[in-house]
Amino acid sequence: MRARPPRVREWSSPQLVPEVHGVNAVHGQQQSSVVSRDRSAKPDRLFDKEDEWAALMSFSSDPHPGTSLGVVMGRPRQGKTLLLESVARATDGFYFCGQEATEAESLRRLGEEYARYRQVAQPSYWRNWKEGIDALLALGDTRPLPVIIDSFPDLVAASPALPSVIHGALRHLDRPPLENRARLLLSGETAPVMTRLFAPSSPLHALAALKLDIQPLDFRKAAQLWGIDDPALAFLVYTVVGGTPAYRHDYVNDDVPVDRDDFDAWVCRTILNPCTPLFHEARHLLDEETGPWSHGVCHSVLAALARGCTTHGEIATFLGQQLTDASRALALLRDHGLLQSQADGLQPGITRHRIADPLLAFEHALARPRRAALEQSDAETVWEGARTDFNTLVAGPRFAQVCRDWAACSAGSAAFGAENVTASYGSLSDPSATAGLDAEVVVRRQDGHPTGRLLSVGLARWHTGMDIHHLQRLRRILEGLSSREDVRHVRLALYGASGFSPELHAAHARGDVMLVDVENLYRGA
Structure with missing residues (x-):
């Protein structure tokens, strides 16, 4: 079967579409009413996701003959x-969510869901996955229809042959005449499994006409999601x-801090409150993604x-383990999207690692070391003692990462003189100093080379006002670099x-340094 790229179109014509039956048996949703409205419009409860919605709707409703395969993956809780x-609701498609279960139980549940969808009294009891997949794909014999199987890795865990069964069924339907128009969508959040199943060397890879990786919202979109106008x-x-x-x-019961003065109290009544799901989420997230054998070392x-x-050596020393042992844990976390390396x-010979998810960083820097105190004292007292660590270990590094994200994705060519840029942490060894010369941005x-042309070097400070000494530090970094690369046109940034001192504002006016504050990060070009 030739893979067709998804054609994203406008979907605006009102139409009568029956509500999907048995959208999710796990949640007990069984609706069959007919509604008169534009069902192809993205639901309001789906924040952002315009591009993903358009791609999925185009794929699901593609009228061209022939069966198509699509893949949706991403970390848990991303929507x-x-x-x-x-x-499924918008297209009257079929949706089934897999679970950790035996093959027989999964087939039984699938048959019951299939019967509800077709509005027949007798459930279908299939003996194997071939019978089940053939029946599901036959739903597309009369019209383009999405057949969605969510939590696909859970099904594969109990039925390793399932991907081969799907491959065989799709290849069989690829033979002329191409009458079937089922749009099979396989989704899952177990990153290593999904990556392996749809790697370039896998049989299903060549059949996939659509691949979507659902990512967390960036810092700007997150502010919109929470409805917060104050950048700080x-x-x-x-x-x-x-x-x-x-x-x-759901995780904070719609609790949003009113203003900056309410932030401390919000932390105490949400993430440090054992009565909220958010209090337990970081530990559950790590445990469910990495598997029980690796919990301790991953934590x-x-x-x-x-x-x-941030380096292999530093982490191994902290763990009291060999480099190879630390490397295995780092690879596992990276494969699950919990760790990013750059x-x-x-x-460039040094690789640095960081925690990708802010919630996991908060947990391991502040909450986890204070679990006993949280059980014996009130959250306000614990948070008061942790506030300094929050600024140093959590907010400071996260602010630096937000600055790098802004530089790479939001600053625009006017800031650095190039459209496509990378932004990373950098360090130089300075024998005359007690510490190395580090640059956060x-x-x-x-440009395709391992090390592209240097455009800018910058420092990032969350909780410290910046003065002329910070600019001087940047100049020392350029002096240290001048012997190995051209620094004549490198832009200095703070x-x-x-806040910035009057001397820095004067230097900014002369064009000696670029000053970027929180307002620029959230609302600048």
Whole structure:
């Protein structure tokens, strides 16, 4: 079967579409009413996701003959299930959510869901997955129809042959005449499994006409999700919960801090409150993604990262383990999307690691070391003692990452003189100093080479006002680099959330340095 790229179109014509039957048996949703409205419009409860919605609707309703395969993946709590259930409702498609179960139980549940969808009294009891997949794909014999199987890795765990069964069924329907128009969508959040199943070397890879990777919201979109207009408050909330859509409502009971003065109290009544789901979420998230055998070492690796260890050697020393042992845990976390690795911006031979999810960083820097105290004392007292660590270990590093994200994705070519850039942490060894010369934001041109041309070097400070000494530090970094690369046109930048001195404003007016504050990060070009 030739893979067709998804054609994204406008979907605006009102039409009569029956509500999907048995959208999710797990949640007990069984509706069959006919409604008169534009069902192809993205539901209001789906925040953002315009591009994903358009791609899925185009794929699901593609009128061309021939069966198609689509893949949707992403980490937990990013809205995949809500997105796919909404697509099923809008198209009167079939939706089934897998669970950890035996093959026989999964087939039984699937047959019951299939019967509800077709509005027949007798459930279908299939002996194997071939019978079940053939029946599901036959739903597309009369019209383009999405057949959605969510939590696909859970089904594969009990039935390893399932991907081969699907491959065989799709290849069989590829033979002329191409009458079937089923749009099979397979979704899952177990990153290593989904990656393996749809790797370029896998049989299903060549058949996939659509691949969507649902990512967390960036810091700007997260502010919109939470409805926060104050950039400083938006950043503080993002530092705790990141850009995961699910945390906005159910996990905090719609509790949003009123203003910056309410932030401390909000932390105490949400993430430090054992009565809220958010209090337990970070531990559950790690445990469900990495598997029971690796819980301890993965928690320890994240603790090392949260304490400022960023290289293999530093992490191994923190763990008291060999480099190879630390490397295995780092690879596992990276495969699950919990860890991000990047070459040092000034010493590309060094790889630096960081926690990808702000909630996991908050947990391992602040909450996890204080679990006993939270059980014995009130959250306000614990938080008061943790506030300094919050600024140093959590907000400071996250602010630096937000500055890098802004430089790479939002600043625009006017800031650095190039459209495609990378932004990373960089460090230089300075024998005359007690510590190395570090730059939180190193911007390079993205030109296909391992190390693109250096465009900018910057410092980022969340809780410290910046003065002329910070500019002088940047100049020392350029002096250290001048012997190995051209620094004549490198732009110096200071990213600060606590203000800049008059001398820096004067230097900015002369064009000696670029000053970026929180307002620029959230509302600038």
